[in-house]
Amino acid sequence: METKIIDGKAISAQIKEEVKAQIENLKKEGREVALAVIQVGADPASSVYVGNKKKACAYVGIKSLAYELPEETSEEELLALIDKLNKMETCDGILVQLPLPKHINEDKVIEAIDPRKDVDGFHTQSVGALCIGQPGFVSCTPAGIIELLKRSGVAIEGKECVVVGRSNIVGKPMALLLLRENGTVTVAHSRTKNLKEICRRADILVVAIGKPKFIDHEYIKEGAVVIDVGIHRNENNKLCGDVDFEDVKDMCSAITPVPGGVGPMTIAMLMYNCLHSAQMQQGM
Ligand code: NDP
Numbered sequence: 001m002e003t004k005i006i007d008g009k010a011i012s013a014q015i016k017e018e019v020k021a022q023i024e025n026l027k028k029e030g031r032e033v034a035l036a037v038i039q040v041g042a043d044p045a046s047s048v049y050v051g052n053k054k055k056a057c058a059y060v061g062i063k064s065l066a067y068e069l070p071e072e073t074s075e076e077e078l079l080a081l082i083d084k085l086n087k088m089e090t091c092d093g094i095l096v097q098l099p100l101p102k103h104i105n106e107d108k109v110i111e112a113i114d115p116r117k118d119v120d121g122f123h124t125q126s127v128g129a130l131c132i133g134q135p136g137f138v139s140c141t142p143a144g145i146i147e148l149l150k151r152s153g154v155a156i157e158g159k160e161c162v163v164v165g166r167s168n169i170v171g172k173p174m175a176l177l178l179l180r181e182n183g184t185v186t187v188a189h190s191r192t193k194n195l196k197e198i199c200r201r202a203d204i205l206v207v208a209i210g211k212p213k214f215i216d217h218e219y220i221k222e223g224a225v226v227i228d229v230g231i232h233r234n235e236n237n238k239l240c241g242d243v244d245f246e247d248v249k250d251m252c253s254a255i256t257p258v259p260g261g262v263g264p265m266t267i268a269m270l271m272y273n274c275l276h277s278a279q280m281q282q283g284m
Helices: 008-028 042-059 075-087 106-112 124-131 140-151 169-180 195-200 246-252 263-281
Strands: 032-040 062-070 094-096 161-165 185-186 202-208 225-228
Touching: 008 042, 008 140, 008 263, 032 075, 032 195, 042 062, 042 124, 042 263, 062 195, 075 094, 075 106, 094 263, 140 169, 140 263, 161 169, 161 195, 169 185, 169 202, 185 195, 195 202
Parallel strands: 032 062, 032 094, 161 185, 161 202, 202 225
Antiparallel strands: none
16 A cells, blocks of 8 residues: 655645735735734744744735834833734734743733734634634644545544544644534543553544654554654654654555644745634634
């Protein structure tokens, strides 16, 4: 059996082209799309993520409003900025790069974002809407995984889907999205018993645990589709995922590599969410 390597780079590029074309159409109608990107402090990893998001905005034609605030910014000051951006008609999306410095309550900050501008999909209203099947923004990484599956021709309906990991930004929304697509979903986590057996039931296995190369061939059913969300640097400074790619790939019908699988989808979906926010505000 030939294993399909799911090309997240190509699929994310395709999504960005689609977004770019629609942004151009909006511009012709005199409507500019803008995303506020807020970073507090100068954590180097956050600076890389923020830089990549700004680059993607520039590419698709979204105006990025950059707010680089000092580490000592108070919670009050940050909340005041969010309030200002909530009211700003020319701002379609608000993104607060996490983690925030310890003296700022992240939950409080996320709750302060107007759900109509919550392009990260982290607000409780967005999560609640996803849970009961109402429209709202969906967390970018799991939304990107659904796009990867659909655009690779992987049917979800009726499939046994196992999600390993139950974080608020990946595992839980992933499980809800697979359920929305009519998969039969099991969520596993660090207290799960018989993890190998449960994973071996999966037609579609999504792994988001944050442990390098944790999933090997003993966790895989022949012919499964494997989606690896993890991202790590190994001892040789090379990127690897939560799945031992070389060990499992020949057993899978399809698999995402690291890098070049799930990773590039997150920003593409952020761009998609910004476009969607502007379209909603236009009443489209
Ligand atoms: P978290 O650390 O928030 O969550 C990890 C989850 O995995 C938890 O639910 C935990 O269970 C579970 N887990 C940990 N160890 C085991 C184990 N041995 N067996 C079963 N379950 C286990 O991580 P995230 O969801 O934020 O991220 C996961 C990975 O994905 C990371 O490597 C991260 O870097 C990467 N990532 C990649 C993104 C991308 O764009 N490609 C975006 C976001 C994340 P419990 O709840 O019981 O503690």
